[in-house]
Amino acid sequence: METVLAQKIKNIIFDYGNVIFEINFINAQKALLQLGIPDIESFFGHKGHDNIFSELETGAITAAKFRDGIRNAANNPGLMDEEIDAAWNGLLIGVPENVHEVLLSIKDKYRTFLLSNTNEIHYNYILDYLKRTYQVANNDHLFEKAYYSQLMLLRKPNVEIFETVIKENNLVPEETLFIDDSPQHLVGAKQAGLHTLLMDKHPRELGQFLKEHNLI
Numbered sequence: 001m002e003t004v005l006a007q008k009i010k011n012i013i014f015d016y017g018n019v020i021f022e023i024n025f026i027n028a029q030k031a032l033l034q035l036g037i038p039d040i041e042s043f044f045g046h047k048g049h050d051n052i053f054s055e056l057e058t059g060a061i062t063a064a065k066f067r068d069g070i071r072n073a074a075n076n077p078g079l080m081d082e083e084i085d086a087a088w089n090g091l092l093i094g095v096p097e098n099v100h101e102v103l104l105s106i107k108d109k110y111r112t113f114l115l116s117n118t119n120e121i122h123y124n125y126i127l128d129y130l131k132r133t134y135q136v137a138n139n140d141h142l143f144e145k146a147y148y149s150q151l152m153l154l155r156k157p158n159v160e161i162f163e164t165v166i167k168e169n170n171l172v173p174e175e176t177l178f179i180d181d182s183p184q185h186l187v188g189a190k191q192a193g194l195h196t197l198l199m200d201k202h203p204r205e206l207g208q209f210l211k212e213h214n215l216i
Helices: 003-008 025-034 051-057 063-074 081-091 099-106 120-134 159-168 183-191 203-212
Strands: 011-014 092-094 111-116 145-148 176-180 195-198
Touching: 025 081, 051 063, 063 081, 063 120, 081 092, 081 120, 092 120, 099 203, 111 159, 145 159, 159 183, 176 183, 183 195
Parallel strands: 011 111, 011 176, 111 145, 176 195
Antiparallel strands: none
16 A cells, blocks of 8 residues: 555454454364364365355354254264354454554544454354453444444445445545455455455554554
């Protein structure tokens, strides 16, 4: 991003996973494999995944239906809810120590928003994690508003999810930046007229990333 462009930005929409909250895809993949799910690359792989994950992220199915889907995929009806949740939550690592401070500091300069593809099981785990680790109830204090896919019944990169955030907050797309670690999500953001940046650093380096792009 050029300095001139950065000067035009008044609003920043942040993704959550691997921008703010560290996640590890391989951890979840290994844990699901250990539950007995065969052909893990097609079920939950880098290039694609079973539709059950998208359905959970858009609230199309309940957490209970998701767990039943995992039992079916593992061909193991005896799997306990807790076992399934633990495997699925293996994806989640945590928020590096300095990241909340970075987000709070830039809130004075920009209107900031969170837009995350997540799901009921991960959302509940994250809320518990934030209470245990940072003594905060949620992410609301860090942003003007936080948006989660399972509550919006939409997920990125669907252009409608970006248009919803723009419309609800009267944002000017040309003055709005979206930051995500997934290139495919940037496509939908661009279709909505947003500026985009691909997060190519570890979440602990969020402050440095913003400095490099002349945003702070």
